[in-house]
Amino acid sequence: MTAEAGTRLRADARRNRDQIMAAAKEVFAELGPDVPMEEIARRAGVGVGTLYRRFPDREALIRAVAQENFGAVLDDARAATAEEPTAWDALVRLMRRSRDLRLSVRLAVLSPSAWAAMRDDPQIRQLRDGIMAALDDLVRAAQAEGVLRDDVGPGDVAALVSLLLRRVPADSDATAELIAERALVVILDGLRADPGSPLPGRPVTIRDLGD
Amino acid sequence: MTAEAGTRLRADARRNRDQIMAAAKEVFAELGPDVPMEEIARRAGVGVGTLYRRFPDREALIRAVAQENFGAVLDDARAATAEEPTAWDALVRLMRRSRDLRLSVRLAVLSPSAWAAMRDDPQIRQLRDGIMAALDDLVRAAQAEGVLRDDVGPGDVAALVSLLLRRVPADSDATAELIAERALVVILDGLRADPGSPLPGRPVTIRDLGD
Amino acid sequence: MTAEAGTRLRADARRNRDQIMAAAKEVFAELGPDVPMEEIARRAGVGVGTLYRRFPDREALIRAVAQENFGAVLDDARAATAEEPTAWDALVRLMRRSRDLRLSVRLAVLSPSAWAAMRDDPQIRQLRDGIMAALDDLVRAAQAEGVLRDDVGPGDVAALVSLLLRRVPADSDATAELIAERALVVILDGLRADPGSPLPGRPVTIRDLGD
Amino acid sequence: MTAEAGTRLRADARRNRDQIMAAAKEVFAELGPDVPMEEIARRAGVGVGTLYRRFPDREALIRAVAQENFGAVLDDARAATAEEPTAWDALVRLMRRSRDLRLSVRLAVLSPSAWAAMRDDPQIRQLRDGIMAALDDLVRAAQAEGVLRDDVGPGDVAALVSLLLRRVPADSDATAELIAERALVVILDGLRADPGSPLPGRPVTIRDLGD
């Protein structure tokens, strides 16, 4: 468990909160981060008032969703590191399983204001830092294992992951899944290429990613 | 030359129109497709009324911008095919040079309504079809040349291109450029991998991309 | 009781709704159906938002007002039929008391769009049909009584009523009242004329009034 | 001839002006006095600029139309007085022939601002006064002839005329014509009624009509 509101809530309040979060994820993914708050409330089966009692404003809601997603990814990164036999395998699992992060990334891409909200949240920064650190370790280790090409840096990998998180155009969800998976494999082949084509510049670090 | 308003405009009207388009591209890229029309007008140095005289509503403006971008990409795709020595080279150039398409893709990704507007515009569909046809040819030819791996389809390549169009996180535009270029090279290595890892499913066709 | 929103409203919401309706009637009569919504809201002592919560757009408000008015007229037509000793008396009372309809007629006369809104509302059509049916009965009965001249049809009477609903030019409301009443009496004399001058064409039916 | 712009205009300017007036009458009658100026210009086959050169603003255009109409009515009133054998016949002709006035009346009814514009135009006041004077004479004379009932005043007649000018509801223009004509005959019978029912109050004078 990584990110959650600390204070105990009464059972029904808790349930409301969860319903709101679930509705928000759904709706943000579907309609973007500018959906009317009332729409979120409706899907959660509560009144707007209740929503606002739980989350003082739209930003707070977005932050909460992002926290949950980043937390899940971090948990997964750690689990992968611990459970997979090789760093390369863990890296692959991480890239494949970052599914949850998709929503947050989409939020960020979708609206500058959502992005700002996330960037300025210390909790999220911390989660992000944790993820990046884990990625950093995995990259080094995978290179030491001799599988991952030496000329890429953790920043390169992070960037590729972030690309993979984007929604791809497709005629159905199943096709989208297929396309994403195939793209991942191509990219993994590229990351394994040895000797690959010379990469321009220098390995990209986490710092280069900014924010 | 591929897409433009046919009717002659008075010199000043023409100039205004161009300024509006330029401002729109800028602003859409910067703030998303929901920016106040007034902001676009201001940057173009005209009144809202002028903007609305030229483009009856936001959708029309978005469509116009998308048309220009898709048109530029199609032109480039044809030029690449004609000018590059090999199909593979042309493909690489196309992937690298689709810069202009970025904006449109971003527009599309950014808002469902913008996407709908583009999808329903016959002119844009036609441009898209042209681009896809060119891509299709290049993929086949590059495979015939023995450089591009045989197990990818044009849809796979199109999907990878569309990923590359997304903005990558970076601490500066220069870094973003670097990251994007390095990611491209990694992906190209992946596309050249022979024998690469087995790709799941079947080659993705243009049709699979939907719309 | 003839036309009203069924759903229960909170006491304050109910009050607001009523105030809005009252303000709308006043303002429509005074300034026409194109008055700024804000003006209506102000007179009702509420914010525009409240107005729009209750009536999704101007048309809805116009329809609501029209429904109330037509409903009142229908109620009155039935009451007159039931309470007056003769059909002629009931007819006279109806012509005199259609006061409430005035506003709706004015709305309709004032703007094509308002008219369209009313014409397309099934509830209003039904009320109108009811009024017309009542009028039809009264005309026949009054002719059977031998008071109303035989060569007029219900459509003729309806048309005369509709003329009487218009605002007459006058230097004060009291004078307007006087003028309208005197005009009514003159018209009633004309309707009683026996033998009157030959009327051109044929008796006008309700159907001839169209819509 | 009674009302017209005095200054000589160049032939083409004259033609433009006439086209604009014709278009305005048409459009005002059809769409009301709030039609976009551009619509009027289009129907007149000129640019807005030309329209505004001829009529400084909407009000001026409305006034011009009203002047023409009132002028025509006054001409007709005088002609009727001169040509018809009896005052009663002249009165009937006037009531029937006021067709042209319809538009102006409709304008006035349609919008408070249009009404104000007309009321404040000295030329229009003068025309109106002329018409009223003629009506006054005819009423007196017709009463002297013993045809028109004695208890009505010229104001009563004017009011009845003004009612007849309104558009009646009908399913076609032909029916509207029929209905209007029949209503006129009924009213004329009412005006001839002798002894009619007692009219309330006192005869209405021209002064009572206000403005």
Add this chain to the structure above:
DNA sequence: CATGAATGAGCCTTCATTCAT
């Protein structure tokens, strides 16, 4: 002088947020 482009004020409508019930 005619034209139609440009301007900007004004009204419509939506929705984030607050607050009475």
Add this chain to the structure above:
DNA sequence: TATGAATGAAGGCTCATTCAT
């Protein structure tokens, strides 16, 4: 505490009027 009503600021769009071509 949950609800949903009320508010008002903000953005879309239209059109009267002005002005450059």
